[in-house]
Amino acid sequence: MTVDEVQKEEFELRKRSSLGQVLMKAARLLNEQAIDRVRARTEQDLRPAHTAVFPHIDLEGTRLTVLAARMGMSKQAVGQLVGELEAMEVVERVPDPSDGRAKLVRFCQRDGKLVLFEGLAVLIEFEAELAEQLGRERIDALHAQLTALLDVLEAPQSLTKK
Amino acid sequence: MTVDEVQKEEFELRKRSSLGQVLMKAARLLNEQAIDRVRARTEQDLRPAHTAVFPHIDLEGTRLTVLAARMGMSKQAVGQLVGELEAMEVVERVPDPSDGRAKLVRFCQRDGKLVLFEGLAVLIEFEAELAEQLGRERIDALHAQLTALLDVLEAPQSLTKK
DNA sequence: AAGATAGTCAAGCATGGTTGACCAAATAGT
DNA sequence: ACTATTTGGTCAACCATGCTTGACTATCTT
Numbered sequence: 001m002t003v004d005e006v007q008k009e010e011f012e013l014r015k016r017s018s019l020g021q022v023l024m025k026a027a028r029l030l031n032e033q034a035i036d037r038v039r040a041r042t043e044q045d046l047r048p049a050h051t052a053v054f055p056h057i058d059l060e061g062t063r064l065t066v067l068a069a070r071m072g073m074s075k076q077a078v079g080q081l082v083g084e085l086e087a088m089e090v091v092e093r094v095p096d097p098s099d100g101r102a103k104l105v106r107f108c109q110r111d112g113k114l115v116l117f118e119g120l121a122v123l124i125e126f127e128a129e130l131a132e133q134l135g136r137e138r139i140d141a142l143h144a145q146l147t148a149l150l151d152v153l154e155a156p157q158s159l160t161k162k
Numbered sequence: 163m164t165v166d167e168v169q170k171e172e173f174e175l176r177k178r179s180s181l182g183q184v185l186m187k188a189a190r191l192l193n194e195q196a197i198d199r200v201r202a203r204t205e206q207d208l209r210p211a212h213t214a215v216f217p218h219i220d221l222e223g224t225r226l227t228v229l230a231a232r233m234g235m236s237k238q239a240v241g242q243l244v245g246e247l248e249a250m251e252v253v254e255r256v257p258d259p260s261d262g263r264a265k266l267v268r269f270c271q272r273d274g275k276l277v278l279f280e281g282l283a284v285l286i287e288f289e290a291e292l293a294e295q296l297g298r299e300r301i302d303a304l305h306a307q308l309t310a311l312l313d314v315l316e317a318p319q320s321l322t323k324k
Numbered sequence: 325a326a327g328a329t330a331g332t333c334a335a336g337c338a339t340g341g342t343t344g345a346c347c348a349a350a351t352a353g354t
Numbered sequence: 355a356c357t358a359t360t361t362g363g364t365c366a367a368c369c370a371t372g373c374t375t376g377a378c379t380a381t382c383t384t
Contacts, residue, residue, distance in 0.1 A: 027189040
């Protein structure tokens with residue numbers, strides 16, 4: 001194989017965006033647009049890092065340390081996010097009755113429903129619009145495949161020998 | 163519907179990680195692990211931002227301004243990335259014969275093959291390993307669905323017009 | 325009393341950008 | 355031909371995001 005052929009072949013390989021790049025771009029765009037919507041609707045400076053906290057907060061409330069552990073981050077980092085969410089009145093910190101040191105992070109309530117509800121509705125609406133354009137089954141399949149991919153990526157020493 | 167029921171329903175909705183979050187996490191993990199491999203193998207401080215440049219560099223070389231336009235970034239930002247890639251001897255800047263102001267950014271060559279080749283091989287190998295665990299057809303389907311998603315997200319109808 | 329644990333405060337850092345000022349070469353207007 | 359403007363690129367400063375580590379207080383456990 002000549003030098004030129006090697007170059008051409010490599011060039012084609014490179015041109016076909018890798019899975020990682022497509023993933024990255026899709027994730028960035030999706031998040032940007034979703035966050036834009038939430039911001040436009042709720043007037044709150046909600047950023048991706050904030051939304052990452054939500055799935056880890058139990059309805060009864062969750063301790064900061066537990067959140068940090070679940071998210072695989074330092075408690076200081078989570079503390080900052082929670083602090084910002086508190087300022088937006090999305091979550092609140094209440095003392096943990098079972099431990100004087102601890103506080104429970106939980107969603108604020110207003111008019112008898114969680115404050116988060118509106119913002120969440122926007123996200124669900126956005127996903128619904130995507131489903132409309134792509135087909136619900138494609139979105140579901142995508143979700144399932146991403147989840148499978150996550151399982152592999154998160155498996156201890158599945159691929160990366162550390 | 164009672165307050166409690168509303169809360170429960172919302173809670174379930176929130177708990178099922180949104181597409182965006184799954185996407186984000188998968189993208190982050192995949193990129194981290196891929197970059198780790200490239201770094202381990204090539205001893206170069208290649209970061210995700212760098213790899214994002216590659217698909218936009220033509221084999222003959224491409225001007226910085228063109229790169230910036232293609233990537234939707236400022237030329238200064240691209241200039242920095244290219245500068246770093248130049249220091250790693252991955253790309254080089256050569257004067258554009260057709261314009262005295264311009265320079266062409268192109269891949270370096272060494273031993274008659276592009277320097278990038280090794281790093282690229284690592285990425286391809288990584289994707290192959292993933293395919294082995296998930297099944298090639300799943301990876302391909304994922305790629306296709308992400309591409310379709312990108313098309314929708316990038317459609318001019320989207321609110322973020324640049 | 326001696327840790328361990330929950331949380332906070334403060335500082336700092338890496339990444340990945342941005343904007344503004346500027347220079348030199350190219351091109352257009354007259 | 356010769357300004358005037360546009361264009362390609364660089365330098366420098368700055369910014370937002372999303373973390374980290376270190377030091378510290380209050381409380382709980384043993």
